[in-house]
Amino acid sequence: MTQHPIPLDTDDDLDPQAASEGAAERYINRELSWLEFNARVLSEAENLNYPLLERLRFLSISGSNLDEFMMIRVAGLVGQAQRGIERLSIDGRSPSQQLAAIRDAVQDINQKQQDIWRDLRTALDEAGISIADDRRVSAVTYRTLKAYFLEEIAPVITPQALDPAHPFPFVSNEGIGVLFTLTRESDGEQVVEMILIPSGLPRFVRVPGEDAVYISIESLIARFAKHLFPGFAIEGDGAFRVLRDSDIEIEEEAEDLVRTFRSAIQRRRRGQVIQLEIEENFDPVAEEILREQLGIHGGTVVKTDGMIGIAGLADIVAEDRPDLKFANYSPRYPERVREHDGDCFSAIREKDIVIHHPYESFEVVVDFLRQAAVDPDVVAIKQTLYRAGNQSPVIAALIAAAEDGKSVTAVVELKARFDEEQNLLWASQLERAGVQVIYGFVDWKTHAKVSMVVRREEQGLRTYCHFGTGNYHPINAKIYTDLSFFTADPKFGRDAAKLFNFVTGYVEPRRLETLAISPIQLREQLYTLIDKEIENAGNGRPAAIWAKLNSLTDKGVIDRLYAASQAGVEIQLVVRGISCLRAGVEGLSQNIRVKSIIGRFLEHSRIWAFAAGYKMPSERAKVFISSADAMSRNLNRRVEVMVPIRNRTVHDQVLGQVLLANLLDSEQSWEQQPDGSYERMETGEKPFNCHRYFMTNPSLSGRGGSLEAGGVPKLALRRGGA
Template identity: 80%
Template structure:
């Protein structure tokens, strides 16, 4: 299908300051992501955080690296092996990027080991012992032995490695052990493999009041003689495998569901991208392992710490509230409560914005539950990118279909690592009578939209929900996102066109308010940036504020460079990847980039344009979006950019959410012209945006609270509140 997309290059004039060396103008995407993960890892060293929360950040850094290896590094390995010399934004070939990545990974892996060693000692002092290489008291030893014999031995299967036995398949993220054995009766040598089933916990807690943990691989090694009676263990070693986990779908796929089921199976058998070994791995066993699993594209890492840092998440579950952040219960929006829980009445009166996780995601579920039960609701349309494995949203859609309503669900099969769960949900929905649509083969439907059509006195009215995050019950508790509810007829008509585009490939010729990628979202952003450039040249106030997860698109970056050179003041809050270089003389003097890492994961996408007046102000143009400033979001995904026109919501998003992020000093990292990040000094008046939102009352539908002084008013002065 033909969809017009504008060129990525800036075509509004010459951009000065662009070096002949792209590395001096742009930052490598992969290295920028690794820098982000180093900021995450740095939070594990943050002494202001409770101990188990520091451990959580260490675990997250490990999980992040796993996905990076399985997707990004795997992609580069594939390009290098096929001889594809596609250059990165900073001019590096796949092979050059792999070399730089592996050098950086060595440093990060060393930092993780050091961090784990530090945290392990602190945990021991706090009464949580990791007994991998330590003797334990006789009572604990007996409990561990009983657990091993009763719970572990029945589910593990030793496999001999010799010419008579083919080398076992090791699944993606699989952990295993190799044992070098000598038979006591005749001195015969044998190597055995024990693969650890994913059903077993990564860390086993010794029964009893004392918090004593042991990793599953250490437990098996400790009691190996019970698996191999009559053998002497000469050596052993634990290993872990990561495989290429990206899924590629050909455009001519005839049956998308069948194709994805097949692709998921192929993922589990993808090329080994990383082989992680204990530093004292038995040499004989190691030689066999490398011969069977490593290829030219495999990264081999040896650690004297813990393999699979992500597995530390098991220990975080320990019931020690004194070592965790104080509990926090999100508020239910007062505006809905003022209407006795009637979502439609509240939205009908005035648009509402909900700020998750400070305000409960339950209101989004209630919106759909009410629609399912309401006899006047005739139709529900819903996009589903990630819904989780226990989704109340899915249950509400099923309930609506079972009550005879017309329900359409756009289920995105290409949601990475959620493909299998989404296939299961699609089957459940279809059985209930929901019309399930899988969208485009070559584009992901990433927009987060709900649309409810209700029969009322004056005819049909459309109620819409637009989100910057997913309809996922777990991530909504830790991701900061915005939910926007409106009954604006223009937006309702645009939402209907968006759904028609996805379900029937009917490209909207014109929308009233929404911008939709890959149709015109890029052009809308370009137009707004160009307008700021014009205003700056005309001597009018000109500024851009934006909050995004990632900024990698060359076209957007070049536009922002041009705006900076025209005198536009630009403030960007980019949590993760940022390929733009800020504060470079002659190139980006007026651009400032910061990244916020803290208790909650910053996830909302917001744009604000001064529009010829001081920012923040009534004339500022404010938009929320499901899209980051990445080529994939602007060219290869269905996304929505939503203008915020209601004054109450406009002020909440601009003068609270966005401004608080700009003011934060306690959780912020500032990008330097060279691309590196330094932690911001808190200053005389430290300001923590997460604490601000946790401790101030909800403003959902109550914009007057700002004027009444119920909430501290923010001003654009460092640390002011």
């Protein structure tokens, strides 16, 4: 599993109206809910059921998550507070009040990270992986480190005196440096020197040899600093790290979007300092220099008694110790496609297919596009691209199709946070190959995940569509749980064409036959579906809502769910990250249960299911997959799709397998309490792990017969069992 921070929901999700009275009793603060989520991620680093390096991975991920939270969410609140913007959060707090609460929670997380790191460091040492930062090493190791420092490090670092004759250097976002307090031996004068660590250097250096010995780059520099400062006595040293405001603001009237984004990316690197992280015993004089020169006004200074930059531990996770990691998992290739000798179009033409990543290979999505690229009967390909990764076979397939003379259109979203540079690069390569590249709307992100292939066949042109809940990113597809839905149904094809016309030509789609598209009518359709459940409950019919989301922050959706709960609708929600809804509050949400699953894979798919008057799970329930979370930004300011699942087989797979397994999971689940905190669920007499279930059972898109595990076991709605 490759190290990745869990994606942070970043855009502001407040409704324009001020928070109502009693808001704190109805809603949970978004930022504090996110911090509660990251605390759950961090708790997995203490999970003794996980291999040691996987626990270290969770610690590292919690650090990456917290860094991004500070650079985006906290930076936004600091900016509001500095400009005197008193816009209230969903629970009625001002920016200053939120910042105060956030700092207390962040302090607790920072301390817990250091406590866990100390425990893991001891366990790593016992397992044969040593961190030599502040420890004595053998003579052989010392000589090896010294040679590495003199040959590989010293030539690329530059000591700089901090005095009136030398301007204070720029410290980049996430930059790490070391300050040294020196005394010149010739005259006893004190000097402060800074060494900024180039981003190209490894965060941890592994000593060559069989023994796994690591040392952080800042500790390595401090250990051999005497070779940098001949004629000086080193009185002290201390490492620091800087986080800056990394949000990008784009003016709506920007004439050249590409040029505007290139400029904005440069500004991001020089954003306001939001957090200065220093070692606990940092020299007070040196600390004051940093505070003054970095201009820390609304920012936070974090003093740590352990390691700065917890996210950097990902380097150690890469150690080649399979005995300390999850057993390697190879996703299955969909059996349905194999039955058609690998011909994706033949398999899809037979009937709709759903693919469940990462248990089933993302390679089938790539093969769908690769086959389209070389198929002489394919006349056109249209594709949305939000995140595609650094090495993208999807991009390669689109380029090959264009070079083969096919009409290829790619909607490249430049506003995909922290992927802007990569997407600019892909856009340039696609355009050179002859792909028609569209950047979509200036003020809306195109977040829908859609591929559309038009093929000439005997009966005329046929459109094949792929709708996904996740990005076209081959690395993420190995660790994110997502759904890919393939169909050749003409109704979906016509709606997909209207969606692309909307993004490329601003032609608002009318008379849609299948899809719900935001920001046009997706919200309204959700409301209608919820209201129908309320009506059914009032008429004494079975009424239930099941949903799986990454975040639930939209006030309108939450209020609709509260109304449904009060009407007697049974609501079960699997919300991985932020939930501003208070579950289980008598008279408000007593019929709502919210749980979060944190485990080996990152839960990412979005699914809605509505009972429609029948006991769940039912073949008559209305089931949808979506690219959108229940957030204001997804429903109001993004181009998203919600896709109805009407094929009987696929419907049963999504509802009766994927969604139901998530509801039944007990081993990896946390249940939300009315105060917004989360508690691990009791596993009960029959523990159930949905990740293990899908790893060890046949693919959903299989032929339905016996495979290596003897068929897909039937799940039953019994809490804690299968």
